[in-house]
Amino acid sequence: xxxxxxxxxxxxxxxxxxxxxxxxxxxxxxxxxxxxxxxxxxxxxxxxxxxxxxxxxxxxxxxxxxxxxxxxxxxxxxxxxxxxxxxxxxxxxxxxxxxxxxxxxxxxxxxxxxxxxxxxxxxxxxxxxxxxxxxxxxxxxxxxxxxxxxxxxxxxxxxxxxxxxxxxxxxxxxxxxxxxxxxxxxxxxxxxxxxxxxxxxxxxxxxxxxxxxxxxxxxxxxxxxxxxxxxxxxxxxxxxxxxxxxxxxxxxxxxxxxxxxxxxxxxxxxxxxxxxxxxxxxxxxxxxxxxxxxxxxxxxxxxxxxxxxxxxxxxxxxxxxxxxxxxxxxxxxxxxxxxxxxxxxxxxxxxxxxxxxxxxxxxxxxxxxxxxxxxxxxxxxxxxxxxxxxxxxxxxxxxxxxxxxxxxxxxxxxxxxxxxxxxxxxxxxxxxxxxxxxxxxxxxxxxxxxxxxxxxxxxxxxxxxxxxxxxxxxxxxxx
Amino acid sequence: xxxxxxxxxxxxxxxxxxxxxxxxxxxxxxxxxxxxxxxxxxxxxxxxxxxxxxxxxxxxxxxxxxxxxxxxxxxxxxxxxxxxxxxxxxxxxxxxxxxxxxxxxxxxxxxxxxxxxxxxxxxxxxxxxxxxxxxxxxxxxxxxxxxxxxxxxxxxxxxxxxxxxxxxxxxxxxxxxxxxxxxxxxxxxxxxxxxxxxxxxxxxxxxxxxxxxxxxxxxxxxxxxxxxxxxxxxxxxxxxxxxxxxxxxxxxxxx
Numbered sequence: 001x002x003x004x005x006x007x008x009x010x011x012x013x014x015x016x017x018x019x020x021x022x023x024x025x026x027x028x029x030x031x032x033x034x035x036x037x038x039x040x041x042x043x044x045x046x047x048x049x050x051x052x053x054x055x056x057x058x059x060x061x062x063x064x065x066x067x068x069x070x071x072x073x074x075x076x077x078x079x080x081x082x083x084x085x086x087x088x089x090x091x092x093x094x095x096x097x098x099x100x101x102x103x104x105x106x107x108x109x110x111x112x113x114x115x116x117x118x119x120x121x122x123x124x125x126x127x128x129x130x131x132x133x134x135x136x137x138x139x140x141x142x143x144x145x146x147x148x149x150x151x152x153x154x155x156x157x158x159x160x161x162x163x164x165x166x167x168x169x170x171x172x173x174x175x176x177x178x179x180x181x182x183x184x185x186x187x188x189x190x191x192x193x194x195x196x197x198x199x200x201x202x203x204x205x206x207x208x209x210x211x212x213x214x215x216x217x218x219x220x221x222x223x224x225x226x227x228x229x230x231x232x233x234x235x236x237x238x239x240x241x242x243x244x245x246x247x248x249x250x251x252x253x254x255x256x257x258x259x260x261x262x263x264x265x266x267x268x269x270x271x272x273x274x275x276x277x278x279x280x281x282x283x284x285x286x287x288x289x290x291x292x293x294x295x296x297x298x299x300x301x302x303x304x305x306x307x308x309x310x311x312x313x314x315x316x317x318x319x320x321x322x323x324x325x326x327x328x329x330x331x332x333x334x335x336x337x338x339x340x341x342x343x344x345x346x347x348x349x350x351x352x353x354x355x356x357x358x359x360x361x362x363x364x365x366x367x368x369x370x371x372x373x374x375x376x377x378x379x380x381x382x383x384x385x386x387x388x389x390x391x392x393x394x395x396x397x398x399x400x401x402x403x404x405x406x407x408x409x410x411x412x413x414x415x416x417x418x419x420x421x422x423x424x425x426x427x428x429x430x431x432x433x434x435x436x437x438x439x440x441x442x443x444x445x446x447x448x449x450x451x452x453x454x455x456x457x458x459x460x461x462x463x464x465x466x467x468x469x470x471x472x473x474x475x476x477x478x479x
Numbered sequence: 480x481x482x483x484x485x486x487x488x489x490x491x492x493x494x495x496x497x498x499x500x501x502x503x504x505x506x507x508x509x510x511x512x513x514x515x516x517x518x519x520x521x522x523x524x525x526x527x528x529x530x531x532x533x534x535x536x537x538x539x540x541x542x543x544x545x546x547x548x549x550x551x552x553x554x555x556x557x558x559x560x561x562x563x564x565x566x567x568x569x570x571x572x573x574x575x576x577x578x579x580x581x582x583x584x585x586x587x588x589x590x591x592x593x594x595x596x597x598x599x600x601x602x603x604x605x606x607x608x609x610x611x612x613x614x615x616x617x618x619x620x621x622x623x624x625x626x627x628x629x630x631x632x633x634x635x636x637x638x639x640x641x642x643x644x645x646x647x648x649x650x651x652x653x654x655x656x657x658x659x660x661x662x663x664x665x666x667x668x669x670x671x672x673x674x675x676x677x678x679x680x681x682x683x684x685x686x687x688x689x690x691x692x693x694x695x696x697x698x699x700x701x702x703x704x705x706x707x708x709x710x711x712x713x714x715x716x717x718x719x720x721x722x723x724x725x726x727x728x729x730x731x732x733x734x
Binding site for chain 2: 371373374376377379380381382383384387391392395396399474476
């Protein structure tokens with residue numbers, strides 16, 4: 001037999017045989033591949049059938065118009081016969097505003113609504129940097145949302161016109177110079193604070209001026225004493241500003257040019273307003289703190305490293321509720337007498353720390369996953385530590401960690417319901433308890449939890465989808 | 480291929496290493512290294528694995544720290560002073576065995592990043608320079624792709640272009656062809672030969688003896704952290720002096 005062989009022409013690719021593609025193949029492989037799998041498929045179908053048949057009547061008999069649980073039950077009994085079950089959504093219809101706003105004064109509902117709409121306008125340039133089409137979609141939706149909801153919330157005409165003008169300007173700017181929308185993101189935090197808590201417009205402006213002081217001192221001092229000492233000097237100057245100059249300047253400006261809106265106390269906040277305020281602030285501050293802690297833990301500097309490790313291990317080692325109790329009770333003892341430190345602010349700080357400690361570990365995992373060659377290449381090109389971190393290391397480490405980072409964010413957002421334990425009115429326990437204490441709705445059980453759970457699901461699912469979009473967008477390795 | 484003798488070597492000293500020692504913990508990796516590299520010299524360093532050759536050139540841009548002796552690069556001594564280290568690193572280009580391109584940046588961004596952030600070159604100018612060097616390594620058409628889309632040989636040529644964009648006066652090559660398929664080794668070596676012909680000072684750790692014979696004006700053989708033998712390539716290959724060198728050469732040239 002000869003071993004010599006020469007191919008004259010190359011074979012073209014062919015489609016797979018008919019039995020090996022499409023629905024038939026999928027069902028055969030996934031549902032009916034063996035007797036055990038056939039049995040499990042049948043069992044699964046039966047369980048689904050049982051769940052649906054048990055709960056479907058309850059959903060179908062839903063009542064939307066009633067003034068009490070008793071009335072709901074009568075309507076269900078009249079419609080579907082004695083003994084039938086039915087959901088009583090009439091409670092939501094009557095009490096939805098408490099689930100959303102807590103005890104925020106109804107005449108001021110437009111303020112949280114406006115703050116919520118603008119939140120997305122502020123997030124858009126961060127989430128979709130430079131993508132004109134996505135910015136247009138988000139900012140356009142914000143404009144429509146504000147137009148409808150502000151009108152429904154009976155917003156004062158001046159505020160309505162100004163808000164819509166702002167939204168339209170943002171849409172226009174996003175299409176002309178997408179990068180410039182970031183400026184709105186910068187002014188959003190004080191604006192949001194002012195809208196929600198009200199009071200003199202000068203307090204948030206003067207407080208933000210502290211950051212300007214920090215930056216100015218840093219810029220002026222850095223050529224003289226180097227970057228790190230200049231940053232330290234800037235922080236000291238800003239703290240001095242906040243401690244000694246902030247209040248006098250703000251009250252002086254307020255007396256010279258009085259302008260403000262009704263101040264709302266923190267104890268009026270509740271429901272999703274509270275959950276979103278704590279969640280969003282916690283998320284936006286925990287990420288940078290977490291990054292710094294992760295870098296600190298890897299640092300060669302002993303003190304920085306020890307402090308980072310100590311912070312991470314301590315915060316991660318105690319339950320969040322312990323930290324919340326610390327926020328509500330113990331923190332007051334450590335502060336100078338007479339300082340009244342807002343309870344929501346205290347809770348936000350500790351929730352942020354808690355999430356930051358988890359994020360630090362998540363990001364450390366991402367940093368550890370990078371090959372050493374990336375650090376070496378950055379070094380060999382002469383990039384200094386901060387530039388190497390910012391341009392080379394962190395973009396890759398954060399990308400690797402996106403799923404875990406978003407998990408932590410979702411966890412943080414859901415954990416905001418734990419503030420119920422320190423007497424704040426979270427949507428799940430706080431508001432639901434108030435509703436169920438009402439004589440009209442006594443005994444209602446599933447409906448409030450389903451309602452609150454559904455809203456949480458929408459937010460968390462949104463975050464999850466965004467993280468998948470981001471992973472896809474940043475996927476450049478083509479593996 | 481060009482002849483080594485045609486290429487200019489000046490008397491100016493580019494790298495001076497005196498009595499340099501390095502330990503990893505208890506392990507003495509580099510032992511009493513003394514060498515001088517003149518501007519325009521092309522040096523090939525070879526030796527068995529673990530002989531310290533990679534560690535030696537990684538000390539020259541302080542990716543590794545030495546514990547004793549002196550390393551002076553372009554008149555700047557390498558000490559713990561970060562300013563000096565960054566200065567040396569921006570003057571010395573390095574090409575790695577595993578390319579170490581930045582996978583999240585395009586080829587063009589890989590090449591412009593350091594000039595923009597370290598040299599403060601305007602973006603436009605940096606891009607022009609980058610395209611110039613990408614044309615030189617013959618892959619300008621890949622400028623807007625990501626490293627993951629390129630073959631190994633192309634990636635290594637990008638890595639060379641990336642180093643050249645910083646306009647280095649010295650180039651270090653750490654086994655640049657060891658991770659490549661045989662078909663791609665040639666394209667990378669050709670790029671390096673072209674660079675040598677332009678008079679770049681080069682230190683190259685490699686086992687490509689053909690390359691050594693073509694462009695090197697000195698071959699250094701290392702074993703157990705020491706320089707065992709150095710000579711002109713012709714003498715080195717035809718008439719090795721030490722037994723260790725003879726054994727090494729018979730093993731790598733014998734197959």
